[in-house]
Amino acid sequence: MNILIELFSYDFFVNAFLASLLAAISCGIIGTYIVSRRIVFISGGITHASFGGIGMGYYLGINPLVGAGIFSILSGMGIQLFSSKGKVREDSSIAIWWSLGMAIGIIFVYLTPGYAPNLMSYLFGSILTVSTGELWLMLALAVVIILFFTFFYRTILYISFDEDFAKTSDLPVNLFNYLLMILISLTIVLNIRVVGIILILSLLTIPQATANVLTREFGRMMVYSVGFAFLASFIGLLISYFADIPSGATIIFTQVVIFGLVKLIKILKF
Amino acid sequence: MKKLLEIKDLSAGYDGNIVLDNVSMEVFSGDFIGVIGPNGGGKTTLIKAILGLIKPISGELNLHISKTNIGYLPQVNQIDKRFPISVIDVVRSGKADSALFSSFRKNTSEKEKAESLLAEMGISSIRNKAIGELSGGQMQRVFLCRALMNNPELLVLDEPSTYVDNNFEGELYLKLKELNEQMAIILISHDVGTISFFVKTIACVNRNLHYHPSNIITEEQLTSYNCPLQIITHGNIPHTVLKLHDEHEHHEHTH
Numbered sequence: 001m002n003i004l005i006e007l008f009s010y011d012f013f014v015n016a017f018l019a020s021l022l023a024a025i026s027c028g029i030i031g032t033y034i035v036s037r038r039i040v041f042i043s044g045g046i047t048h049a050s051f052g053g054i055g056m057g058y059y060l061g062i063n064p065l066v067g068a069g070i071f072s073i074l075s076g077m078g079i080q081l082f083s084s085k086g087k088v089r090e091d092s093s094i095a096i097w098w099s100l101g102m103a104i105g106i107i108f109v110y111l112t113p114g115y116a117p118n119l120m121s122y123l124f125g126s127i128l129t130v131s132t133g134e135l136w137l138m139l140a141l142a143v144v145i146i147l148f149f150t151f152f153y154r155t156i157l158y159i160s161f162d163e164d165f166a167k168t169s170d171l172p173v174n175l176f177n178y179l180l181m182i183l184i185s186l187t188i189v190l191n192i193r194v195v196g197i198i199l200i201l202s203l204l205t206i207p208q209a210t211a212n213v214l215t216r217e218f219g220r221m222m223v224y225s226v227g228f229a230f231l232a233s234f235i236g237l238l239i240s241y242f243a244d245i246p247s248g249a250t251i252i253f254t255q256v257v258i259f260g261l262v263k264l265i266k267i268l269k270f
Numbered sequence: 271m272k273k274l275l276e277i278k279d280l281s282a283g284y285d286g287n288i289v290l291d292n293v294s295m296e297v298f299s300g301d302f303i304g305v306i307g308p309n310g311g312g313k314t315t316l317i318k319a320i321l322g323l324i325k326p327i328s329g330e331l332n333l334h335i336s337k338t339n340i341g342y343l344p345q346v347n348q349i350d351k352r353f354p355i356s357v358i359d360v361v362r363s364g365k366a367d368s369a370l371f372s373s374f375r376k377n378t379s380e381k382e383k384a385e386s387l388l389a390e391m392g393i394s395s396i397r398n399k400a401i402g403e404l405s406g407g408q409m410q411r412v413f414l415c416r417a418l419m420n421n422p423e424l425l426v427l428d429e430p431s432t433y434v435d436n437n438f439e440g441e442l443y444l445k446l447k448e449l450n451e452q453m454a455i456i457l458i459s460h461d462v463g464t465i466s467f468f469v470k471t472i473a474c475v476n477r478n479l480h481y482h483p484s485n486i487i488t489e490e491q492l493t494s495y496n497c498p499l500q501i502i503t504h505g506n507i508p509h510t511v512l513k514l515h516d517e518h519e520h521h522e523h524t525h
Contacts, residue, residue: 032354036353036354038350087285154359154362154363154366155366157355157359157363158363158366160353161350161353161355161360161363162344162348162349162363164318164321164323164344164348165342165344165363165366165416166363166366167321167322167323168321168322168323168337168338168340168342169337169338169363169364169365169366170337170338170366171366212354215354216354216355216356216400216402216403217354217355217356217359217400218353218354218355218359221354
């Protein structure tokens with residue numbers, strides 16, 4: 001116990017702790033929406049496309065996360081535009097944006113003179129180096145998401161469950177689809193620092209799969225997902241600190257172990 | 271009789287492909303129209319146009335009632351059965367126009383309405399189950415409850431008898447007959463034999479639409495309408511048996 005108290009006396013550890021809590025909130029809620037609506041692949045496309053913005057950020061000398069934000073929102077819109085107006089199959093459209101973003105990122109990182117610092121931390125995450133400024137942004141996002149999903153809970157639920165029926169009820173389906181796409185993009189971008197581009201899909205799917213073992217109710221699934229995401233992030237954070245192994249990967253590994261345990265308990269109980 | 275909607279020379283389809291060509295039709299209060307026709311003939315396209323889910327390519331579609339006054343029961347295979355949602359929430363989504371900002375308000379009347387519909391349909395006990403746990407018949411009952419949430423003036427059902435047992439099918443049609451006293455009904459079915467006993471009029475949709483102002487339709491009429499149908503008949507349900515007009519008869523008896 002003493003060692004935990006000692007850990008919390010380090011600023012970097014407190015920051016990492018807060019980052020895992022805030023990541024759990026945004027990813028737990030947004031991930032439930034993504035999984036329920038079966039748009040995991042779109043989210044993967046947006047995630048990877050954001051790498052283009054990171055490369056551009058390096059090249060232009062601006063904060064790479066700003067670039068990533070712009071790229072992820074544009075790719076989210078682009079995927080929808082390609083498949084609805086351009087008559088490209090949706091999964092192909094996702095793959096195009098997915099690889100285009102990665103390609104742009106690689107080209108710009110290459111063109112940037114000198115060594116690109118922290119590049120690995122964007123790819124694989126580095127929760128121990130999250131800055132206070134980034135924490136404020138993550139807090140703002142968590143608050144926006146909690147408010148949005150609380151106020152519009154039923155609208156989001158009905159649109160996600162049966163979009164056509166929601167349209168016949170005159171709900172603003174397209175508006176909500178775009179707003180939620182923007183929230184997905186922001187969630188992805190602001191959590192890149194926690195687990196990295198390559199691994200972020202895990203925070204949006206594994207806690208939700210774990211929650212889904214215990215409940216089949218949208219609202220409860222969100223709350224449980226936040227809980228499981230936080231549990232895994234915190235345990236993973238501790239393991240990675242003491243074993244001196246990469247934090248992002250350890251968090252994901254912990255998530256899968258928790259998923260396996262919950263599933264096992266459920267199977268043994270019935 | 272009140273005119274609920276009017277379709278005039280309507281053409282509709284997807285990606286520029288015309289599925290419905292120059293279709294005209296009127297629906298009045300008290301109507302019970304059975305829409306029959308082959309797969310891909312445009313039955314679902316017709317109701318999607320009526321519901322405003324697809325834009326007509328040409329022609330006119332005039333609703334004389336508000337869109338939220340149409341109750342809609344979609345084909346079951348359009349529903350994601352693993353979606354994490356409970357039965358009571360599915361039913362409540364039928365009154366979705368009150369969903370915006372609903373977190374601020376107490377919607378007791380809406381919740382009571384949902385509960386009473388579930389009770390009326392005899393499925394109160396499954397109110398908290400996830401939809402994925404339901405049988406085909408239970409699911410159709412739930413979606414019928416959802417369609418009735420707004421006390422619609424027009425009820426539109428797309429193949430409500432798929433994936434259900436014959437018992438429920440008979441029950442469903444009797445329920446619809448009862449509902450027809452309060453609202454007009456458009457019922458899509460591939461099963462012309464059974465529905466012709468319950469509906470008042472028949473519309474045959476096969477790229478074109480032929481409206482038949484009675485529920486008895488003969489083989490010759492089907493032939494002249496170019497409306498080839500596979501006829502399926504069921505055990506205890508009263509029905510008018512029709513034959514296919516080609517040489518190889520598919521007279522299928524499931525029982």
